[in-house]
Amino acid sequence: MARQDDTMSFASHQMRLSARHWLVVAVIIALLFALIGPLWQRIERFEPGADYRIPYELSSDYWLYDRYCRRAVDTYKVLIVGDSVVWGHYVPPDKTLSHCLNEIAGKQQFANMGIDGVHPVALAGLVKYYGKALSDTKIVLCFNPLWITSKKHDLRSDKEFSFNHPRLAPQFVPKIACYSNPTPNRIGIVIERNTDFLSWVSHVQITYFDNMDLSSWTVEHPRRNPLTAVTGQLPAPAASNDQRPTWNPDSTARQDFAWVDLETSLQWEFFKRSISTLAKRRNNVFVLITPFNEHMMSRRSLAAYNRIKNQMADWLQEEQIEFLIPPALPSEHYADASHPLASGYALLAQQLCRHERFRSTILDSTGESK
Amino acid sequence: MLFHTWIFLPFFLVTYAVYLILNRTKLRNVWILIVSYAFYGWWNPLYLILMAYSTVVDYIVLALMEKSNSRSRKKWAAVSILNNLFLLGFFKYGAFLTENVNLLLTRLGSSYVIEAPSWLLPVALSFYVFKSVGYVVDCYRGDVPRETNFIRHAVFVSFFPILIAGPIERAANLLPQFRKPTRITTGDIADGLSLFIVGLFKKVALADCMALYVDKVYDAPGQWQSAALVLATLAFTWQIYFDFSGYTDMARGIGRMMGFQIMRNFNHPYLATGLGDFWRRWHISLSTWFRDYVYIPLGGNRKGKFNTYRNLFLAMVISGLWHGAAWTFIIWGALHAAGLMLTRQLERNAFYRDSLPKVIKQAWVFVFVSFAWIFFRADSWSTACLIVSKIFTAGWSDPRFPMLFAILICAVWSYQAVCESRLKYILKTTGVQIGMAVLMIIYLALFAPATGQPFIYNQF
Structure with missing residues (x-):
């Protein structure tokens, strides 16, 4: 059939660009995509002061985390990376582990790089995609045993459920049976975490539009001008988390945790991947297994936990990775199964600073490396 | 997919x-x-x-x-x-x-x-x-x-x-x-891309936006008053257009990139001056299908006024039924049949045909089509009746209609009006073309909803 010629109306709209026009568009878009992130960093003030931690409401703002990493690597000598135990779920910013270590050091040396709820599977994604700035530095990488207290915590449950930070989890390989998300969304996530511009878009949505896209936000705020919402001011970290501790030291009830086998644990496997990623970037990695609340465990559970700790120690020794598996804190220093209270953080910081290998690999050489 | x-x-x-x-x-x-x-x-x-x-x-x-x-x-x-x-x-x-x-x-x-x-x-x-x-x-x-x-x-x-x-x-x-x-030229690829990006913008940036408000109101019409119901109906009027014509543009764009020429399906339907004109501009492939395979075989307009209207009515009701298996779609088809007959009669009147300003004809057609969409969008006959009755009887409290959506609708309407005016050459200048493409892509990347809503016409 003869091709319909161009006199046939092309479309109801008038937008019809030539190949050359599209080339110009591609160049403009590429420039905008490349420049908008760096430009935005000039517009949006970000001055993480002493004891800074990523605000709780920005926990899923990985672009900001990336930005914080870049800043922290230049500012601090040691970066403490981990989940809410590092972040300080039940304490204000000036009572966290990093603060206590800074107090002992007498200067700002330790950065709180924790993110609330970032389990090791997510942590591996966080380090891989948004922690690229973490190189040639000292890192205390924390593992919270909470994530291996059951198959569900270990993300090996067959039943689908929503867990923290799914955007950092592997989207295709290995397959996580309990993770439910349609394939197009998974592809979108993979593209986003490899595209700085899209991560920046997420940052804007999380920071200024209540974690909504503009359309959804404008439906919620029909009279507000979206431009006025973009203040260029990042929220400050909350003074304290208003959640109440759940652990009662006087409680006699003991829990029987269904510890998973470390050999097959997904969370432990991904924690090992994080160590490997950071080591490949020439970081000096010190592993801290954060002290779990052993006082709430049944005798059987405690025995299993001790076995797991030994296995962890064996593997870390084998791999020649410096580590500390501190003893449990006294009961009254816990807020729940894994989070210390302020006094617990102070005690943990002291334990760390007394630890010979921590002193030699992290504390004593801090002045030399920076 | x-x-x-x-x-x-x-x-x-x-x-x-x-x-x-x-x-x-x-x-x-x-x-x-x-x-x-x-x-x-x-x-x-x-x-x-x-x-x-x-x-x-x-x-x-x-x-x-x-x-x-x-x-x-x-x-x-x-x-x-x-x-x-x-x-x-x-x-x-x-x-x-x-x-x-x-x-x-x-x-x-x-x-x-x-x-x-x-x-x-x-x-x-x-x-x-x-x-x-x-x-x-x-x-x-x-x-x-x-x-x-x-x-x-x-x-x-x-x-x-x-x-x-x-x-x-x-x-x-x-x-x-x-x-x-097929002979695929760089022109085909550029044309295909032009069609696809415009279609994507219509669907993701416009239709899915409108859907947020429409769904909110139409899912619980009893909780809303007249203004909100009217605005949600108008928003749906645009939503379905952007959704369907956006799909068509994308389909034609993909076809074009592969070297295929696919027919046009829309031509500014909301600028139609009569219902007949509307159906020559809306879902053109379906309306011509019904014309060629239902209306004309039934006799078309060859056997007098009564039979013409009967044929029109039948074609439109079947067209309604084609859209969905529900009485609301049949009513929607019947309403359009009535509108078509009315338009045909009005167009026989010299004053209406020659002296009435075009914008008035466009306005009444738009209002009529929007009204008919109520039956198309409502979940059931009773919901449609509730919406219609509330539009005329409920109060006019704050509809909480997003200003941004109002601005988007006005912008698109103005664009379409310019497209059909003598000023359309402005839209064809290189600067405007490139600027529009950049703006659309930036808007899509920055502001588009991430819902990935299916196309309305998928279900048909």
Whole structure:
């Protein structure tokens, strides 16, 4: 059939660009995509002061985390990376582990790089995609045993459920049976975490539009001008988390945790991947297994936990990775199964600073490396 | 698989790369068939059985029809049409029919209840069935030659860009394009990209935006007052246009990049000056299908006023029913039939035709079409009645309609008005064209909702 010629109306709209026009568009878009992130960093003030931690409401703002990493690597000598135990779920910013270590050091040396709820599977994604700035530095990488207290915590449950930070989890390989998300969304996530511009878009949505896209936000705020919402001011970290501790030291009830086998644990496997990623970037990695609340465990559970700790120690020794598996804190220093209270953080910081290998690999050489 | 979801990107990149390699070989159509079936099977592989069945039956029937005398030809054509309509009736209208028969039986005092079928309605069934029926009728009439190559026949039925929501292409336009390799120029790729980006913008940035407000109001119409119901109806008027014409633009864009010319389906329908004009601008492939295969065979306008109006009415009601198996769609079709008749009568009046300002005609057509959309969008007849009654009786409290949406609608309307005015040359200047493309892409990347809502017409 003869091709319909161009006199046939092309479309109801008038937008019809030539190949050359599209080339110009591609160049403009590429420039905008490349420049908008760096430009935005000039517009949006970000001055993480002493004891800074990523605000709780920005926990899923990985672009900001990336930005914080870049800043922290230049500012601090040691970066403490981990989940809410590092972040300080039940304490204000000036009572966290990093603060206590800074107090002992007498200067700002330790950065709180924790993110609330970032389990090791997510942590591996966080380090891989948004922690690229973490190189040639000292890192205390924390593992919270909470994530291996059951198959569900270990993300090996067959039943689908929503867990923290799914955007950092592997989207295709290995397959996580309990993770439910349609394939197009998974592809979108993979593209986003490899595209700085899209991560920046997420940052804007999380920071200024209540974690909504503009359309959804404008439906919620029909009279507000979206431009006025973009203040260029990042929220400050909350003074304290208003959640109440759940652990009662006087409680006699003991829990029987269904510890998973470390050999097959997904969370432990991904924690090992994080160590490997950071080591490949020439970081000096010190592993801290954060002290779990052993006082709430049944005798059987405690025995299993001790076995797991030994296995962890064996593997870390084998791999020649410096580590500390501190003893449990006294009961009254816990807020729940894994989070210390302020006094617990102070005690943990002291334990760390007394630890010979921590002193030699992290504390004593801090002045030399920076 | 939807055009505006991330999965389509790798699908199309692979499809297109292989297509470019195979374009000048005999394997080209085989490849299109494979990817079309993969595209359709993505929803549910079981759907493929139905499409394959329809394709095989039509192919055999057409072969038998070709070898038959004129009397048998009619029989074979009837077999094919009935087979296709049976598929449509069985899967699309089975539940609706049993529901209404049960209602009738209850009214008649019978306690007998027919069990309602619970099978899934395959997406796009109405589209490929109508495409096939049109082709069979065209062959029967001798308007197009039968396609003897089975692969080409199957590709015609399943061609993935237009499979899900049209346009309902005619064999005369599409089939010959499968007979020889397409010549793909950089112009085709640029044109395809232009169409695709505009379509994507319409769907993701505009239709899905409107849907947020429309769904909120239409999901609980009892909680809203007049202003909100009116604005939600107007928002739906634009939503369905952006959604459907956006899909069509994307489909045509993909086709164009592959070197295919796919017919236009929309032409600024909300600038129509009459209902007849509206249907020449809205879902053009469906309205011309009904014109050629229903309205004209029924007699068209050849047998007097009464028969003309009867034929119009029947064509529009069947068109309503085609959209969905519910009384609301039938009412929607009937309303349009009434509007068409009224417009025809009005246009016979010299004052209306020649002296009434165009903008007034456009306004009343827009209001009428918007009003009819209430029945199209409402979940049920009772919901539609509730909305209509509340529009006229409820108060006018704050509708909480987003200002941003109002601005977007005004911008699009102004754009369309400029498109149809003497100022349209402004839109064709290089700066404006490039600026618009950049703005659309930036808007999509920055502000578009991440909902990935399906197209409204997928369900038909």
